[in-house]
Amino acid sequence: MKPTTLGSHGLCLLMAAVALTGCGGGSDRGGQAQKAEVVEGGTFTLGLSSDPGSLDPQMSAGSSLFTVTQFAYDPLVGVDGDSGEILPALADSWQVDGTTVTLTLGDGITCADGTPLTAAGIADNINFVADPKNKSPFLGTFLPPGAKAEGDDATRVVTITLARPAPFVLNGLSGLPMVCPKGLADRSALKTATDGTGPYKLVEAAPGDHYTYARRDGYTWGPNGATTATKGLPATVVVKVVENETTAANLLLSGGLNAAAISGPDAERLAKTGLYAATTPALVGEQWYNQRAGRATADAKVRKALTQALDLGQLRKVFTSGRGTPATTLAANEPVACHGDSASGALPATDPQAAGALLDEAGWTKGADGRRAKGGKPLKLTLLYQNNVGSGGDAAAELAVQQWKAIGVEATARSQNETTLINNLFGAGDWDVSWVSVNVSTPDQLVPFLSGPAAPDGNNFAAISNPGYEAAVKKAMATQGAAGCRDWLAAESKLIAGADIVPFAANQVRMFGKGAEFQTPGQLVPTSIRMLAK
Known part of the structure; x- marks a missing residue:
């Protein structure tokens, strides 16, 4: 297959409470932007709510890192944000035949x-992520466990052999950024530098403050045939860390930022x-319980009691400032x-009342x-x-x-910035309830x-x-594509009914722009940015 059009990739694994996370967003051309x-040769300044930490694109699932990764790295394939069609990158x-996936690389990349x-x-990239010893959070998420890859440079063909059929393997590859040889050879250098095929290259890193990217010449393999020679594409991108949302909003109005995702009032x-504003649908409210041994929330009765005690409709209304809708599925990105x-x-x-009775049954009187x-031990929890x-x-x-x-x-x-929160969830584990x-x-x-x-040995941070x-997952995995959706939805329902996870809010997250326009199908698409006359 060889489609002739390309939408940006549509899969985004983003660990954030209200991040720009959906795939397939629209836009609202307000003010004078459309005229x-x-x-x-402009400079585009993007506000980011959290510092991404290490910039190695294959070693964190944080939304801040995923955002900046798009500037310097590309995936193997894309996904159309509207139709879900797999598209070239x-x-x-490409071809999928049972447990064999073959992909032919484009020329001149x-x-x-x-x-x-x-x-x-490319094969080295896949084998790195596939090796459990490397602890990439993308293993099992964007790449099926047990995958192995070989590359033939003469034919430019990459062959991936799967341990078992994977129902959405190409969708997963659309979210896996590829690192170039030098970066693969010295991954420590990727913490503060970039080595990819993307439209921009990192030229300055000031962790906690800003990251500066310079446009590459000769980039011609972007989404929808985009190139860095396109008129209006910024010559420089500055990603500025602005943790306070009100500060980011004020900087947008004053011209200190060209773009920032704003979700609150x-x-x-x-x-x-x-x-x-570019809008993106997202599952923004998800409650998780720490089920590690020794935690009160390891007891299903306690989890169910804590869930029943909450007025989820009221919680959703307050959390989303009245704009949210009930969550329907756990995999909700367009x-x-x-x-x-x-x-x-x-x-x-x-x-x-029922919640109190459950706690009584669990021995918490x-x-x-x-x-x-x-x-003699009080029931104290940290959210x-x-x-x-x-x-x-x-609120x-x-x-x-x-x-x-x-x-x-x-x-x-307790509120924490994204990097601290992710490190806590996947590392220290000192929490009882989390919204992420x-x-x-x-x-x-x-x-x-x-x-x-369970983390830190795997991605199962809630154990x-x-x-x-x-x-139910085992049954669903045996069926290709959407034909297995009934089993997938049944699997999700079992988790929710067991109070393992509580999805309570979906919303349209907006990235606002001033002095620039852009698209956000999943993440801000670098090649879609257009700097506008003042």
């Missing part, structure tokens, strides 16, 4: 240092000014692979002061959430704390986060073990 002329043709892209180099303030509703029938109704304890959710997120966290307090649970809400959304468009990409080895989910 402005594009200008040459580094590979211009080079790394930023001028080195030609080779099939052997500041979004309405910006919308009223007529700023350009283009959605499996349509349906795995959530509403599995989520429990709000019932504080109320004392004279109204607080619950077990064996972690990301610091870029605005005042609505802060929602306090609401949850109050509703848990009403059933005798003492909870503390894993946004993907195919349900198989969620499997390593919802089952298997979930749900035999019903695992059995």
Whole structure:
């Protein structure tokens, strides 16, 4: 197959509470943006709510890293944001035959240092991610476990052999960035530098403050045939770390930023000014419980009680400042692979009295002061959430704390920046409840986060073990593509009913722009940026 048009890749694994995460967004041309002329040689300044940390594109699932990765790296294939059709990127043709995937690379593709892209180099990328010893979070998410790759430089063909059939293998490859040979040979250099085939190259890194990218000459293999010779494409991109959403909104209005994703009440303030906005659907509210041994939330009765104590509709309204809608599936990015509703029938109704009874059954009884304890140990919980959710997120966290307090649970809400939060979830594990959304468009990409080895040995940061989910997944994996969606949705429902995960809000996240326009089907697409005349 060899399609003639290319949309940007549509799969995004983004660990963030309210990040720009969906795939297949639209735009709202407000103000005078639609009438402005594009200008040459400009500088595009993007506000990012968290520092990405190490810039190695294959070693973190954080949304901040995923955002900056798009500037310097390309995937093998793309996915059309509307139709879900697999489209060319580094590979211009492909074939899937059972457990064998073959991809033929396009001509003339080079790394930023001028080195030609080779099939052997692509195979090295795949084999690195496939090796469990390397602990890439993309293994099992964008690349099926057990995959092995070989590359033939003479024919430019990469052959991937799978351990078993994978229902959405090409969709996964669309989210896997490819690193060039020097970066593969010295991965430590990738922490503060880039080595990819993308349209930009990192020229300055000031961690915690900004990252500067310079446009490459001769880039001709971008989405939809995009090149870096396109008029209006910025010559320089500055990614500036701005953790406070109100500060980012003010910088947009003053011209200090050209783009930033804003989700809280500041979004309405910006919308009223007529700023350009690219919209992206996202699952923004997902509650997880730490099920490691020794945690109170390892007990299913405690998890179900904490879920029943919450008024999820009220929580959604506060969290999204009234703009959110109920979540329906866990893999909700456009283009959605499996349509349906795995959530509403599995989520429990709000019932504080029943929640209290469950805690009693679990041995957490109320004392004279109204607080619950077990064996002399008080029931104290820590709720972690990301610091870029605005005042609505802060208010929602306090609401949850109050509703848990009403059933005798003492909870503390703490906001953290994305890097700190991810390190805590995947490393220290010092948390009880977290609000963090894993946004993907195919349900198989969620499997390593919802089952298997617990972090830090795997991606299962909540240490979930749900035999019903695992059995349903096994059945679903045996069927190619959307034909298995009924089983995938059934698997999700088992998790939700077991209070392993609580999806409570979906929303349209907006990236606002001033002095520039762009597209955000999944992430900000670098080759879509157009600098506008003042």
